[in-house]
Amino acid sequence: MPLMGNAGVDAMEGVERPSSSWTGWGQWLALFTMTVDHLCRYVVPERWGLGWADASIGRIAFPLFAAMVAWHGLFNTRNPLRYARRILVIGLVAQLPYMxxxxxxxDLILNICFTLSLGLTGGTWLQALPRRLAHGGLGEARLVAEATLALGTWxxxxxxxEYGHHGLLMIPLYMLAMQRLHLxxxxxPARLGATAMALPVLVVAGLMNSSDMAKSFTVGTTLVALLLAAGAARQVPRVVWQMPRRLWLAWYPGHFAAMALWLWLVGTLG
Incomplete structure (x- = not known):
């Protein structure tokens, strides 16, 4: 019996899935805010005084990426683990220019794709647990072993x-909250229970940053994603210009490579 397979689809079996139109807009916003964040952090001279953009616009990117990965892992893909592996491949390609x-x-830090891939793997494991327990496919000893492995990995x-322990929790907590809000x-009573399930991911989002400005943008982005799961996604029209798939897959490693080349040309990199 597979450890985790179609957990996202199994959890939604027999339930109408929400519209994913918002993710088309989310892709453009995520790439834009991520690029602003990285340009302000790595390229733009400090004397330009653009630190405010990193602490505001730049704080939208990670919770938005995590929300889209959790959404697709929960509602759209038949194999979340294969989806996690694809994200990991992008991370491996991007790691050298990121470094x-x-x-x-x-200190060695692994880029955000590792955070997203591991987070989706953990979230998929949690989503599959009720089904496996109900079907008798998970004994007590194996449950303890898997839980110990999951905790140790975290x-x-x-x-x-990147984003450390808090970042790894975002996708599993998103998935738990989004599922309850949608159902x-x-x-x-169900709405109140779903609202309670949304609180942990909001708390973790607030803990990921130190400044009040960064916290407000991170928590605000997370709250919008939860509202979409609660039904607001139905009101979002399709994106006018769909992002090309190759651009979406290549932008993360590509923009790091371009920045590394620029920094080398201007003499910042030795």
Whole structure:
């Protein structure tokens, strides 16, 4: 029996899935805000005084990426683990140019794709647990072993990936909240329960940053994603210009490579 396979689809079996039109807009916004963040952090001279953009516009990118990965993993893909592997491949391609960015520390940090891939893997495992327990496919010893492995991976990987332990929790908590919000319907107790399930991801989003401005943008982005799961996604029209798939896949490693080349040309990189 597979550990996790079609967890996202199984969880939504027999339930009308929400519209994913918003993710078309989300792709453009995520790439724009991520690029602004990285340009302000790595390329633009500090004397230009654009740190405010990194702490505001730049704080939209990660919770938005995490929301889209959680959404697709929960509602759209038949194999979330294969989706996680695709994200990991992008991360592997991007790691070398990512490591060329100027940093204040020599510690190895794995880029955001590792955070997203591991987060989706953990979220898929959590989504599959109720079905596996109900079908008797998970004994107590195996449950303890898997939970220990999941906890150990989170503790260890959180030391190496971008956004750390808090970042790794975003997608699993998003998935739990989005599923409950989508399934809650009009029943008041169910809506209250779903709202309670949304609180942990909002708390974690607030803990990822130190400044009040950064916290407000991160939490605000997370709240919008949860409102979409609660029904607002029905009101979002299709994106006018669909992002080309190749651009979406290549932008993350490509923009790091372009920045590394620019920094080398201007003499910032040794």
């Amino acid at each position: 060329l960015m100027p940093r204040t520390s020599d 503790l260890l990987a959180g030391l190496w990936v 809650a319907g009009a029943d008041l």
